[in-house]
Amino acid sequence: MxxxxxxxxxxxxxxxxxxxxxxxxxxxxxxxxxxxxxxxxxxxxxxxxxxxxxxxxxxxxxPTLIAAAHAQLDRLTLTSRAFVHDQFADFCRELAELCGKDLVLPMNTGAEAVETGIKVARKWGYQVKGVAPGMANIVVAEGNFHGRTTTIVSFSTDEDARADFGPYTPGFTVVPYGDLAALSAAIDENTVAVLLEPIQGEQGVVVPPEGYLPGVRRVCTEQNVLFIADEIQSGLGRTGDTFACDHEGVTPDMYLLGKALGGGIVPVSAVAANTDVLGVLRPGQHGSTFGGNPLACAVATEVVRLLATGxxxxxxxxxxxxxxxxxxxxxxxxxxxxxxxxxxxxxxxxxxxxxxxxxxxxxxxxxxxxxxxxxxxxxxxxxxxxxxxxxxxxxxxxxxxxxx
CATH class of the missing domain: 3.90.1150.10 (Aspartate Aminotransferase, domain 1)
Structure with missing residues (x-):
């Protein structure tokens, strides 16, 4: 009916x-x-x-992704991260290799990947950079769209996404997108990361000025600040390269991935970074019941293999x-x-x-x-x-x- x-x-x-x-x-x-x-x-x-x-x-x-999902559905769908399953290592290794990074942390949704990136950057800031407790700050851009959790909308400039959801999470400085001088000026001793979309999708597929992303990379390196690239929409082949950052030869410290990673079958997201960044996490400090589950890994591994062909x-x-x-x-x-x-x-x-x-x-x-x-x-x-x-x-x- x-x-x-x-x-x-x-x-x-x-x-x-x-x-x-x-x-x-x-x-x-x-x-x-x-x-x-x-x-x-x-x-x-x-x-x-x-x-x-x-x-x-x-x-x-x-067909390749559907076949992988069907095969996994007949074997194993969920264990939780309390145990290791036989699809996990291959997925993490192959995605890390695609990204050119040491480690991968699987999650489910894009917003979870962003939240993970924020937490990791703050912990890195305190444990590695030496930022004073409770003072970590992340620089973000106007017109951003990174999700709709309470923390993420706290630094949104879209009033539809933000209004009436306060009180808001502190620890973010908003600068104009594409303005390297403003971004550089916003960085201080408490800044732990710059979080950007290489191309702003929700804002209307806004491509930054030529040289902006290399400039962000240079400033972050000089100031000992992590460059976090939200490639959840722009990544995994969408722009003609594996990552939108690739167009200008830029490698961020951390990739935030999602959407296409699940092949249109299951929600899969991930954070990819080197050991000196993701290695700050210890058991019990961050996790997800469904993150990196067998079904997700089986599908996402095939996604990575499709991308590896070019x-x-x-x-x-x-x-x-x-x-x-x-x-x-x-x-x-x-x-x-x-x-x-x-x-x-x-x-x-x-x-x-x-x-x-x-x-x-x-x-x-x-x-x-x-x-x-x-x-x-x-x-x-x-x-x-x-x-x-x-x-x-x-x-x-x-x-x-x-x-x-």
């Missing part, structure tokens, strides 16, 4: 009666998916140009060039600006034409799913398995929407 109810927008609203209204989804009810395509309960197909905010970098139900990074580079060329052709024809890298784009629509939400609704009517953010901006992040023809189709539908 519920399935029948969900076949109309009115029924969707009725179903939402039972759900806290923390999301405002498009009026589409998905029942199945394959590759780059989704199918709703009425059998209508949609090209997925959001990919679960990069959680579906390898498309829906990638195929998906190449696809993102080549197909991303085609996507951005098509989008740039629409600037002045309804688009004000296009930003991004690889298969990731932020589009500013002329607000006199329509809002980002309205654009996404019109795209959905044409069988393309995307997501708006901050008024007249929409984001495109199709799965890395998308084809040239599908990219051209998405751009053509956007052009038709803008043309009215």
């Amino acid at each position: 519920i399935d029948d109810m969900l076949r109309t927008p009115e029924a969707i609203r009725d179903a939402e009666r039972w759900t806290a209204h923390n999301y405002h989804p498009l009026p589409v009810v998905i029942s199945s998916a394959e590759g780059s395509w989704l199918t709703d309960v009425d059998g209508r197909r949609y090209l997925d140009c959001l990919a679960g905010y990069s959680a579906l970098n390898f498309g829906h139900r990638h 195929e998906f990074q190449r696809r993102s580079t080549e197909l991303g060039a085609r996507l951005h060329a098509g989008l740039r052709s629409l600037v002045g024809k309804g688009l004000v600006a296009v930003r991004g890298r690889g298969l990731w784009a932020g589009l500013d629509i002329d607000p006199a034409l329509m809002s980002g939400r309205e654009a996404c609704e019109r795209l959905a009517e044409r069988g393309v799913l995307a997501k708006d953010t901050h008024g007249a901006t929409i984001r495109l992040a199709p799965p890395l398995v998308i084809t040239e023809e599908e990219i051209d189709h998405a751009v053509a539908q956007l052009a038709a929407v803008l043309a009215g």
Whole structure:
């Protein structure tokens, strides 16, 4: 009966009666998916140009990942970290090698990875750098999005995410994104880390000025401060390299990973760093019941192996060039600006034409799913398995929407 109810927008609203209204989804009810395509309960197909905010970098139900999940489901799903299981070491080793780091700490969600990074940086600051107890400070950027826990929203500049959730956690200094001078000036003897997204996704796929990330790396090294890169959305092939930091030859002290690491099947996140950083943790100081569970490790190991071939990074580079060329052709024809890298784009629509939400609704009517953010901006992040023809189709539908 519920399935029948969900076949109309009115029924969707009725179903939402039972759900806290923390999301405002498009009026589409998905029942199945394959590759780059989704199918709703009425059998209508949609090209997925959001990919679960990069959680579906390898498309829906990638056969290698599904096979790994099925095989593990028949053997073992959860032990907790009270015991060691036979998938754990391979996952940690292969992910550490992909990152070029000594150690990995598996968690579940992106927000957990960020919280872990904050805790590790503070502990490193006290035990290694010698910061006075209770004085550790982390520099972050305006327009950031690192999750929605109480600590994380404490340093958000998005009032929708932050308002009415105080009292807020202290220990953060906010500076303008892309402003190296402001970041450098904010660092003092109590600063333990700089936490940044190499490309700000939620803000509208904002790419920092050329030279900014190398400058951050240099300043952090000079000031004995950890550089933490939140690559939860930007990492794992999305931008055309394994990590967005790679485009400027930058290696952070700590990677925060998630979303695509779970292959679109299970939530998996991780922190990767060297022994001198992650080695500050001792048993009992940090953990997670489901972090690094057998099912998660089995899937995520296959994700790492897919990335190790370089195929998906190449696809993102080549197909991303085609996507951005098509989008740039629409600037002045309804688009004000296009930003991004690889298969990731932020589009500013002329607000006199329509809002980002309205654009996404019109795209959905044409069988393309995307997501708006901050008024007249929409984001495109199709799965890395998308084809040239599908990219051209998405751009053509956007052009038709803008043309009215």
